[in-house]
Amino acid sequence: MSRQMTGAEMVVAALEDQGVDTIFGYPGGAVLPIYDALFQHPNVKHVLVRHEQGAGHAAEGYARSSGKVGVLLVTSGPGATNAVTALTDALLDSIPLVCITGQVPTHLIGSDAFQECDTTGITRHCTKHNYLVRRIEDLPRILHEAFWVASHGRPGPVVIDIPKDVQFASGTYVGPQNIVHRTYQPVVKGEMDRIRQAVAMMAAAKRPVFYTGGGVINAGPEASKLLRELVALTGFPVTSTLMGLGAYPASGPNWLGMLGMHGTYEANHVMHDCDLMIAVGARFDDRITGRLDAFSPGSQKIHIDIDPSSINKVVKVDLGIVGDCGFVLDDMVRLWRSEGHGADRAALADWWERIEGWRRRNSLGFTNSRTTIKPQHAIRRLYELTKDRDTYITTEVGQHQMWAAQHYGFDKPNRWMTSGGLGTMGYGLPAAIGVQMAHPGALVIDVAGEASILMNMQEMSTALQYRLPVKVFILNNSYMGMVRQWQELLHGSRYSESYSEALPDFVKLAEAYGGVGIRCDDPGELDAAILRMIDTPRPVIFDCVVEREENCFPMIPSGKAHNEMLLPTGIDDWGAPDLGAVIDEKGKMLV
Amino acid sequence: MNALTPPPASPPSPYSSALATSNTEPHTLSVLVDNEPGVLARVVGLFAGRGYNIESLTVAEVAHAEHQSRITIVTSGTPEAVEQIRHQLERLVPVHRVTDLTIKGHFVERELAMVKVRGKGENRMEALRLSEAFRGRVVDATTESFTFELTGSPSKIDQFVELMRPVGLVEVSRTGVAAISRGPDGM
Ligand SMILES: Cc1ncc(C[n+]2csc(CCOP(=O)(O)OP(=O)(O)O)c2C)c(N)n1
Ligand SMILES: [Mg+2]
Numbered sequence: 001m002s003r004q005m006t007g008a009e010m011v012v013a014a015l016e017d018q019g020v021d022t023i024f025g026y027p028g029g030a031v032l033p034i035y036d037a038l039f040q041h042p043n044v045k046h047v048l049v050r051h052e053q054g055a056g057h058a059a060e061g062y063a064r065s066s067g068k069v070g071v072l073l074v075t076s077g078p079g080a081t082n083a084v085t086a087l088t089d090a091l092l093d094s095i096p097l098v099c100i101t102g103q104v105p106t107h108l109i110g111s112d113a114f115q116e117c118d119t120t121g122i123t124r125h126c127t128k129h130n131y132l133v134r135r136i137e138d139l140p141r142i143l144h145e146a147f148w149v150a151s152h153g154r155p156g157p158v159v160i161d162i163p164k165d166v167q168f169a170s171g172t173y174v175g176p177q178n179i180v181h182r183t184y185q186p187v188v189k190g191e192m193d194r195i196r197q198a199v200a201m202m203a204a205a206k207r208p209v210f211y212t213g214g215g216v217i218n219a220g221p222e223a224s225k226l227l228r229e230l231v232a233l234t235g236f237p238v239t240s241t242l243m244g245l246g247a248y249p250a251s252g253p254n255w256l257g258m259l260g261m262h263g264t265y266e267a268n269h270v271m272h273d274c275d276l277m278i279a280v281g282a283r284f285d286d287r288i289t290g291r292l293d294a295f296s297p298g299s300q301k302i303h304i305d306i307d308p309s310s311i312n313k314v315v316k317v318d319l320g321i322v323g324d325c326g327f328v329l330d331d332m333v334r335l336w337r338s339e340g341h342g343a344d345r346a347a348l349a350d351w352w353e354r355i356e357g358w359r360r361r362n363s364l365g366f367t368n369s370r371t372t373i374k375p376q377h378a379i380r381r382l383y384e385l386t387k388d389r390d391t392y393i394t395t396e397v398g399q400h401q402m403w404a405a406q407h408y409g410f411d412k413p414n415r416w417m418t419s420g421g422l423g424t425m426g427y428g429l430p431a432a433i434g435v436q437m438a439h440p441g442a443l444v445i446d447v448a449g450e451a452s453i454l455m456n457m458q459e460m461s462t463a464l465q466y467r468l469p470v471k472v473f474i475l476n477n478s479y480m481g482m483v484r485q486w487q488e489l490l491h492g493s494r495y496s497e498s499y500s501e502a503l504p505d506f507v508k509l510a511e512a513y514g515g516v517g518i519r520c521d522d523p524g525e526l527d528a529a530i531l532r533m534i535d536t537p538r539p540v541i542f543d544c545v546v547e548r549e550e551n552c553f554p555m556i557p558s559g560k561a562h563n564e565m566l567l568p569t570g571i572d573d574w575g576a577p578d579l580g581a582v583i584d585e586k587g588k589m590l591v
Numbered sequence: 592m593n594a595l596t597p598p599p600a601s602p603p604s605p606y607s608s609a610l611a612t613s614n615t616e617p618h619t620l621s622v623l624v625d626n627e628p629g630v631l632a633r634v635v636g637l638f639a640g641r642g643y644n645i646e647s648l649t650v651a652e653v654a655h656a657e658h659q660s661r662i663t664i665v666t667s668g669t670p671e672a673v674e675q676i677r678h679q680l681e682r683l684v685p686v687h688r689v690t691d692l693t694i695k696g697h698f699v700e701r702e703l704a705m706v707k708v709r710g711k712g713e714n715r716m717e718a719l720r721l722s723e724a725f726r727g728r729v730v731d732a733t734t735e736s737f738t739f740e741l742t743g744s745p746s747k748i749d750q751f752v753e754l755m756r757p758v759g760l761v762e763v764s765r766t767g768v769a770a771i772s773r774g775p776d777g778m
C-alpha cells in the first residue's frame with residue numbers, strides 16, 4: 001500500500017483514498033504542484049470557482065446535501081484569507097470541510113515572502129483544527145487525520161497548510177487504513193443509565209417537547225428516521241432550529257414549526273410552558289432562547305449532544321447525555337419499547353389542546369395582495385410548485401431566509417442549506433453550486449435577497465462553466481430588508497444605508513453571464529413564471545419583485561421572552577401597536 | 592492617549608455572565624497535550640477568545656518519547672464557568688486529558704522564584720536572614736546584591752517579595768505554578 005511519490009501526488013492520492021470525487025478550488029503559485037497532480041489524475045473532479053469564499057460555501061453545500069466531507073483547495077496568502085469566512089461559517093454550523101492551502105516554501109516562512117500569510121495563525125480560531133506540514137514524512141498521516149477530525153465528533157472545518165517545497169518533495173505515501181488518531185476519539189454512544197433516566201422522565205412528562213437541531217441532520221439520515229419513530233411512539237410535539245429543518249417532516253402531525261426569534265407562536269409557547277424539554281443536537285443559541293432568564297422557566301431539560309462543551313454552556317440542564325444523536329435516539333426508541341413505557345395520554349391530550357389554541361393564532365399568516373407579490377406568498381408558491389420534485393433549497397441571509405424557513409415545508413433532511421450560525425450573506429449561490437455538483441439531476445434553488453446575491457454573484461460564471469442549472473430566486477424588496485426591519489423597530493425608521501440603490505438589471509445580468517433571466521412583479525403571473533424557471537435546464541436568475549416594506553413576523557424582539565412575541569400586523573400578545581416601542585434599552589444592546 | 596476618561600472596568604465574560612453567580616473561585620487545571628507547534632497558542636487563544644482569564648500558566652514537556660507536555664493553568668470563575676473551560680479545552684484536538692485539581696481533591700502547588708535584592712550593611716544582612724527563614728538559596732551574589740532562589744506556594748513567594756521590598760528589591764522572575772494531586776494516582 002505504500003508508494004513513493006511527491007507531496008502533491010500524495011494530496012491527490014489521499015483524496016482518492018478518502019472517496020472524494022469533487023473538490024472546489026482556485027489555483028495560484030503556491031499550489032501549482034497540486035494542480036499539476038490533479039491534471040494528471042482526472043478521477044478527482046475539480047470545480048473552478050470565481051472566488052475562494054465561493055469554494056468554501058460550495059464545499060459546504062456539497063457536504064450538507066451529501067453527508068460527505070467537502071473539500072476546497074486554495075493558494076497561499078489571499079487565497080487562504082478569502083476562504084476564512086467560509087471556514088468560520090462551517091465552524092459555526094458544524095459542517096465537515098477539509099481545506100488545503102498552499103504555503104510559501106518552508107525556508108521562506110516568516111520572511112514576509114510574496115503571498116505569505118500566517119494561515120495556521122489566522123485560521124486557528126475559525127477551524128476545528130489546522131496543520132502546517134513541515135515535513136513530507138508527516139503529510140500522508142496529516143491528510144488522513146484531517147478527514148477523520150473533520151467528520152468525527154462534532155464536525156467542522158480542518159485546514160492543511162502545505163508549503164510548496166513539501167509539495168515537490170518525494171516520500172512514502174501511506175493509505176488511510178493505518179491511521180488512527182491518537183487523541184481525538186469522541187464518545188458516540190450515550191451512557192445507558194442516563195438514557196434510561198431520560199426515557200423515564202419522558203414517560204412521566206405531562207407537557208413535553210422535542211427541541212431538535214442540526215445535530216440530528218449531521219448524525220445522518222438514520223437519525224432523522226429514529227427521531228420520527230420516537231415522535232410517533234411518544235406522541236410528543238416537535239419543533240426545530242433553523243439548522244434542523246427537515247429532520248422531522250413539516251407535513252408530520254406533531255410538527256410545531258421552527259422555534260426561536262422568527263419561529264411560530266405555538267413552538268415558542270410550547271417551549272415556554274413545557275414541563276420537559278428534550279433537546280437533541282441543538283445548542284441553545286441566542287436566536288432560540290430569547291431572554292435567558294425567562295427561558296422555559298418551569299421545565300426539566302434533557303440535552304443530547306456529541307459535544308460535551310455544549311451541555312450547560314448557556315442553559316443549565318437537568319440531564320446531559322454526551323453522544324451522537326443517532327446512537328442515543330436508537331437507544332431511546334429501544335428502551336421506550338422494551339421497558340414498555342407509554343406517554344401520559346390524558347395529560348398529552350390536554351397539552352395538544354392548548355397547542356391547538358396557540359396554533360389558531362395563525363402566526364405565519366399574512367395579508368395577501370392582488371397587486372404586489374407578497375414575499376411569503378412567493379415562497380409558498382415556490383413550495384407548492386416544487387414540493388413533488390427532487391428539490392434542494394439554499395438561501396442567502398435576511399428576511400427571505402426566514403420566510404423560506406417559515407413557508408417552505410421541508411420533509412426530508414439534507415434538503416435545506418442555510419448559513420445559520422454565522423449568517424453569511426453570499427452563502428446561497430455557491431452553496432447551490434456545491435449541492436448541484438453532488439446531485440446533478442436535482443432542482444437546486446437559492447432563495448436570495450437582492451443585496452445578498454451580489455456578494456458572491458460571480459459564481460454564476462461557475463454555474464455556467466459546469467452547466468449547473470441552479471436557480472437563483474431573488475425576493476427583491478429593494479432593501480436590505482432585515483436591516484430595514486430592525487431600523488424600523490429600533491431606530492425610528494431611519495433607514496440608514498439599507499436601501500439597495502443602483503441595483504443591476506438582474507435579467508440582463510443573468511444573460512450577461514450566459515444564463516436565463518426572468519422578472520415577475522405580478523401575483524397573477526407568478527405561477528407561470530416559476531414553472532418557466534423550473535423548466536429551464538440552465539442557470540436562471542428569477543427577479544421576483546416583492547412588497548418593499550413587508551416585515552418578517554412573528555418575531556421575538558431582542559431581550560424578550562418566548563411568550564412575548566410580536567405577531568403579524570395588529571395582533572400581538574401585549575398590546576403594543578407601536579413597533580418602535582417594543583424593544584427596551586437593554587434589548588437594543590443585543591444583536 | 593486620552594488620559595481624561597479612565598478605562599471602564601473590564602466587563603465580565605459574556606459566557607460566564609450567562610450563568611451569573613458571584614461565587615468566583617480559583618481553579619488549578621492540569622492539561623496533558625501533544626507537544627506540537629501551535630499547541631500553546633491554541634490553549635492560550637481559547638482563553639483569550641472566550642474571555643476566560645489566566646492567572647498563571649506553566650508548560651514543559653514531561654514525556655519526551657511521546658512528545659507530551661503538561662500545562663498547568665490557574666484560572667478563576669464560577670464552578671459552571673470552570674467546567675465550561677474544561678470542556679472547551681478537551682475539545683482541542685491535541686489535548687489528551689484535562690484535570691481540574693481543585694475539584695479532584697488535595698493537591699500540591701509549587702512555584703519557583705528568583706528574587707534579586709541590592710543593598711549594603713544591615714539591609715543586606717536582613718535580606719539574607721529573611722531568605723534563610725523562607726528556606727531560600729543564594730544563587731548569585733556580588734558585594735552589593737543577592738539573588739535568592741525560592742520555592743513554595745505562590746502566597747509564600749508573594750509574602751517573601753513583600754518582605755524584600757524595604758531591603759532593596761530589584762526584580763523578580765517567577766515560573767508560575769506547577770501542580771500535582773496528592774496520593775498514589777496520576778491525572
Ligand atoms: C456578510 C454580511 N454582511 C452583513 C450582514 C448583515 N445583514 C444581515 S441581513 C442583511 C440584509 C440582507 O438584504 P437582502 O439580501 O436584500 O435580504 P432581505 O433581508 O431583503 O430579504 C444584512 C446587511 C450579514 N448578515 N452578512
Ligand atoms: Mg432585500
